Structures are given as structure tokens and as C-alpha cells.
Amino acid sequence: MNWLQLISNKRLGQEYRHPERHDDRSEFKRDYDRLIFSAPFRRLQNKTQVFPLPGSIFVHNRLTHSLEVASVGMSLGNDVGRFLTDRHPELAGTLFEEIGTIVSAACLAHDMGNPPFGHSGEKAIQTYFSEGPGKVQKSSVSSEFWSDITHFDGNAYAFRLLTHSFHGRRRGGFVMTYSTLASIVKYPFPSYQATKNKFGFFTTEYDNYLKIVSELGIPQLPLPNGAHSLPTGEGQGGAPTGVAFARYPLVYLVEAADDICYEIMDLEDAHKLKLLSYAETERLMLGFFDETEQNRILKRLQEEAVTDLNERIVYLRACVIGRLERECVNTFVNNEEAILNGTFSGSLIDHLPERQREAYRQCVSLSVDRIYRSKPVLDVELSGYKIIETLLHTFIEAVMNPTRYHSQQLLNLVSPQYDVRADSVEGRIMAVIDYLCGMTDVFALDVYQKINGISLPIV
Numbered sequence: 001m002n003w004l005q006l007i008s009n010k011r012l013g014q015e016y017r018h019p020e021r022h023d024d025r026s027e028f029k030r031d032y033d034r035l036i037f038s039a040p041f042r043r044l045q046n047k048t049q050v051f052p053l054p055g056s057i058f059v060h061n062r063l064t065h066s067l068e069v070a071s072v073g074m075s076l077g078n079d080v081g082r083f084l085t086d087r088h089p090e091l092a093g094t095l096f097e098e099i100g101t102i103v104s105a106a107c108l109a110h111d112m113g114n115p116p117f118g119h120s121g122e123k124a125i126q127t128y129f130s131e132g133p134g135k136v137q138k139s140s141v142s143s144e145f146w147s148d149i150t151h152f153d154g155n156a157y158a159f160r161l162l163t164h165s166f167h168g169r170r171r172g173g174f175v176m177t178y179s180t181l182a183s184i185v186k187y188p189f190p191s192y193q194a195t196k197n198k199f200g201f202f203t204t205e206y207d208n209y210l211k212i213v214s215e216l217g218i219p220q221l222p223l224p225n226g227a228h229s230l231p232t233g234e235g236q237g238g239a240p241t242g243v244a245f246a247r248y249p250l251v252y253l254v255e256a257a258d259d260i261c262y263e264i265m266d267l268e269d270a271h272k273l274k275l276l277s278y279a280e281t282e283r284l285m286l287g288f289f290d291e292t293e294q295n296r297i298l299k300r301l302q303e304e305a306v307t308d309l310n311e312r313i314v315y316l317r318a319c320v321i322g323r324l325e326r327e328c329v330n331t332f333v334n335n336e337e338a339i340l341n342g343t344f345s346g347s348l349i350d351h352l353p354e355r356q357r358e359a360y361r362q363c364v365s366l367s368v369d370r371i372y373r374s375k376p377v378l379d380v381e382l383s384g385y386k387i388i389e390t391l392l393h394t395f396i397e398a399v400m401n402p403t404r405y406h407s408q409q410l411l412n413l414v415s416p417q418y419d420v421r422a423d424s425v426e427g428r429i430m431a432v433i434d435y436l437c438g439m440t441d442v443f444a445l446d447v448y449q450k451i452n453g454i455s456l457p458i459v
Contacts, residue, residue: 001340003088005217006249007095007102008179012163012208013172028098031180032105038174040112040161041066046440047111048118048380062111062118065261070107072325073257077103079329080253084336103253106183109176110258113158115437116444117384124388125152125433126197133393137400140425144203147192149429151199155186157437159201163208166417166434178212182248185209186255188218189244204430219246221342246342256328256348260321263363268317270371271310278309284366285316287359288323324360327352384441387448391436394451395420399428410451 009027035041044062077100085091115121128134130150138146148156162181163173185200188209193199201209212218221244264285271281286294297319306312328348335351338344349360371377398407399420414420415438418431439447449455 001217001219001246001249001342003084003091003096003340004094006179007099008215009095009177010215011172011175011177012181012212013165013170013175026098026101027177028095028101028105028180031176032101032108034174034176035105035108035112040438041108043438043440044111046442047114047116048384048441062114065265066108066111068265069110069254069257069261070104072260072321073107073254074100074104075325076253076257076329076332077101077250079325080332083329083333087333087336099250099253102177102179102183103250103257105176105180106250106254107257109158109162109180109184110254111154111158113156113161113437114154115157115388116439116441117380117388118154120381120384121388121436122152122154124385125392125436126150128389128392128396132389134396137396137425137429141429142203142426144190144192145426145430147190147194148202148204149433151191151194151197152433153191153194153197153199154437155184156191156199156201157433158184159209160205161437163205164434167419168417178215179248179250181208182212182216182218183250183254185248186251188213188247193244213245216248218248219342220244221246247339247344249339252332252339252344252348253328256324256332259347259349260324260328263360263367264317264320264324266367266371267363268313270367270374271313273376275370275374276366278313280366281313282316284359284363285313285320287362288320288356290355324349324352324356327356384444387444388436390452391444391448392432395432395435396429399432400425413447 011027041063044066045064047062081097081099085097091097115125117124126149129137129146134149159181161173162176162184165171165173187194187198187200189199190201190203190206191199267276267281267284270276271278286297289297297316301312301315306315331348331351332339335344349357351357352360395410395414398404398410401407402411402421411420414431414435418435418438419427420431420435422428422431436444446455
């Protein structure tokens with residue numbers, strides 16, 4: 001892969017307009033603005049990140065998380081761009097110098113495909129079809145589509161959300177640039193080649209991804225370990241059945257920004273909610289630094305008379321994010337050749353220097369035991385799972401039996417952009433999933449209560 005081909009401001013769905021674009025405003029900045037002003041992005045403010053949506057103590061939701069990831073992503077992209085432009089002077093004055101904006105825009109979009117209630121919402125969709133009543137639909141759909149819905153993943157759905165032409169919407173969906181779209185595909189293969197339920201795009205969007213990789217010069221690679229292809233001839237729409245692609249290089253920066261913010265900000269939230277003591281949180285964050293740096297940080301806090309424990313954690317968190325950002329930039333720059341060859345393995349976090357890698361591992365280990373399995377988190381996961389499972393079953397029954405009176409009532413609730421009356425079974429099932437993924441946590445709860453007669457509108 002080469003940088004001059006990899007960075008393209010051609011827009012999906014408006015390729016024919018590409019020669020007409022001659023204004024001074026960056027197309028990648030347009031991507032950023034288009035995302036941040038969009039309704040799906042605004043809805044992230046009412047979608048769970050890890051902890052329940054805030055009460056008296058404000059913790060992160062998907063919106064604040066995405067904004068923070070975009071900020072770190074901008075720094076990562078700008079710093080990598082500066083180092084590599086010094087190494088490759090021919091990149092100066094080209095679109096390559098805008099990679100900070102591309103990475104930042106992709107970071108804004110990376111969680112837009114998450115259903116309500118985060119990972120428990122994903123699991124509810126997967127298991128409804130793999131273990132629940134939805135199993136009866138298996139014989140009515142293609143093997144590729146069945147793989148899509150039984151491996152349902154919010155990352156893959158983000159690519160659909162940005163590229164699919166919903167009813168009444170323009171061709172190309174959000175009409176994003178090829179480079180921004182490529183930057184959100186962490187797993188560049190379809191669901192039937194998935195490992196651990198992770199894949200990059202649904203079968204319905206495979207053709208869009210093929211168009212992008214062709215334009216950007218992203219090469220094909222052997223299938224990932226543990227992946228499999230469909231039997232010969234089962235590919236849909238001419239899609240190859242045994243092909244994976246190299247990761248688009250900027251994906252590593254988007255992934256690193258997410259990894260940094262997700263893990264470190266969860267520690268800050270856990271401290272605010274008193275799931276972790278100050279001493280535990282301080283120890284974890286100071287673990288990213290050697291003794292000399294630790295003493296310097298603590299001396300700075302003492303000199304500035306910072307005694308508020310929350311404010312001390314804020315300062316420590318900023319120090320950790322700054323260090324991880326610098327180390328990820330160094331890792332990317334030092335492994336540029338392998339990244340461009342498609343031979344770089346794992347994430348940038350996996351290749352951190354030993355001290356930072358071990359400190360990050362300790363944070364992950366503690367987070368699993370003390371945060372992600374904490375009662376507030378489990379309570380929301382259990383409730384969220386039941387809400388999504390119930391909504392999915394109710395609306396699937398309605399689209400499969402549209403002539404029933406109650407089905408017609410339910411389908412009239414659905415926005416006309418979702419084709420719940422499609423001719424095909426696959427189309428109707430996907431329309432229900434589209435409808436659910438567009439919900440916020442609160443809206444999903446409201447619909448759940450109404451259809452179960454738990455609440456009535458006040459007249």
C-alpha cells in the first residue's frame with residue numbers, strides 16, 4: 001500500500017461529482033462536521049457506555065466517549081503525519097497531511113452502530129437468532145445473512161449505518177469519503193469469516209467495501225486464523241467467499257484512540273462511583289511511569305496544592321493518556337513498513353514498551369473483575385438484554401405476520417425509512433434490526449413499557 005493512493009477524498013455514492021469538487025474546504029472536515037451534526041451521533045448521548053446513564057454522578061456515555069476518542073485520534077493522526085512527512089518529503093502538500101482530521105472523524109463514527117445498552121444489546125440480537133425463537137428463520141434466509149445476524153456486531157453496523165441507503169435517503173448513506181469509511185473497519189472481512197464474533201461489514205454492504213478497497217489499493221490477504229470461507233459458489237452478489245483484506249493503516253490509530261480512552265476513562269469513572277479507591281486508582285495510573293517520572297508527577301501535584309482526590313485523578317489520567325499517545329505514535333512510525341505491507345500483527349497497544357504494556361494489562365485485568373462485573377453494570381446488562389430481546393421478538397413477529405391487527409399497530413410505530421414491509425424475509429428482519437439500533441436506551445425502554453402495557457401516555 002502507498003500513502004498517496006490510500007488517502008482519497010472521493011465520496012461513496014457521489015463518485016460522479018468528484019471531478020467537480022474544487023473548493024478550499026477539506027472534504028475530511030466535511031466528514032467530521034456531517035457526523036457531529038447528525039441525529040445518530042446526537043443519540044449517543046443517551047446510550048450506555050459502561051455504567052448506567054448518569055444520576056447524581058455524571059459518568060461517560062457513548063457521546064462523551066466518542067468526543068474524547070476523536071480528540072485523542074486527532075493527536076495521534078497529526079503526530080504520525082508530522083513524523084512521516086519528515087521521513088517522506090513527497091507527502092508534504094498532499095492529502096496525507098489531513099490524516100489527523102480523517103482519524104478524528106472516524107473516531108466520532110466508531111460507536112455510532114452500537115445498539116441500545118451496548119454489548120448486552122449486541123448479545124441479545126445474536127442470541128435471539130442463535131438460541132432463541134429467531135432460530136426458526138434460519139431456513140428462510142441465506143447462510144451469509146444468518147451469519148450476519150447471529151454474529152451481530154456494532155462495529156460492522158456502523159459501516160452499514162454510514163453507507164446504506166435507507167428509504168427516502170440519498171444513495172451512499174452519509175456519503176462519506178472513502179478514507180474515513182475505511183478507517184472504521186477494524187476487521188476487514190465479512191461475518192462468515194469472523195473470529196470471536198468480530199467482523200467488519202454485513203453482506204449487504206460487501207460491495208461498498210470492495211469498491212473502497214479497490215480505490216485505495218488495499219490488498220487481499222490470507223484468511224485470519226480461525227476464520228473460514230463459505231462453500232464455493234455461496235457468495236452473495238459476486239462477493240468472494242474466501243478473501244480477507246489488509247487493515248487500512250489509519251484503523252490502527254482509530255483503534256488505539258478507542259483503547260486508550262476506553263480503559264483509562266473507565267478507571268476515572270470507577271473512582272467517581274467509588275468502585276475503586278483513590279489509592280488503587282493512583283497505583284494503576286502511576287504504573288505507566290518509571291520511578292523518576294512518578295516522583296515528578298507527584299511533586300507537581302504537591303507544588304500546585306491539588307488536594308481534591310477527583311482532581312488528582314484527572315491530572316494522573318491526563319499524564320497517562322499523553323504517554324500512551326506518544327508511545328502509540330512511536331509504534332506506528334517504527335512499524336510503518338509492516339503496516340503498509342499488511343504484515344503488522346495485533347494492535348498498537350499490543351506493541352507498547354514493556355512498562356506501559358504491563359500497566360495497561362493490569363488495568364484491563366482489574367477492570368474486568370471490579371468494573372465490568374460490578375453490580376451497577378450487571379444490572380443494566382440484564383435489563384438491557386431483556387428489553388432488546390423482547391422488542392426484537394415482538395417486531396419480528398409483526399413483520400412476519402403483517403396482516404394481523406396488532407402487527408399493523410406495531411409496524412405503524414416504525415419510521416418509514418426502515419423497510420419493515422420489504423418483499424424478502426431478510427429485508428424485513430434487517431429493517432427491524434435497523435429500527436432497534438437507531439433507538440436510544442431511554443427510547444427502547446419507553447417502547448418496551450408501552451407495548452407491554454406497563455406505561456401509558458399521560459393525556
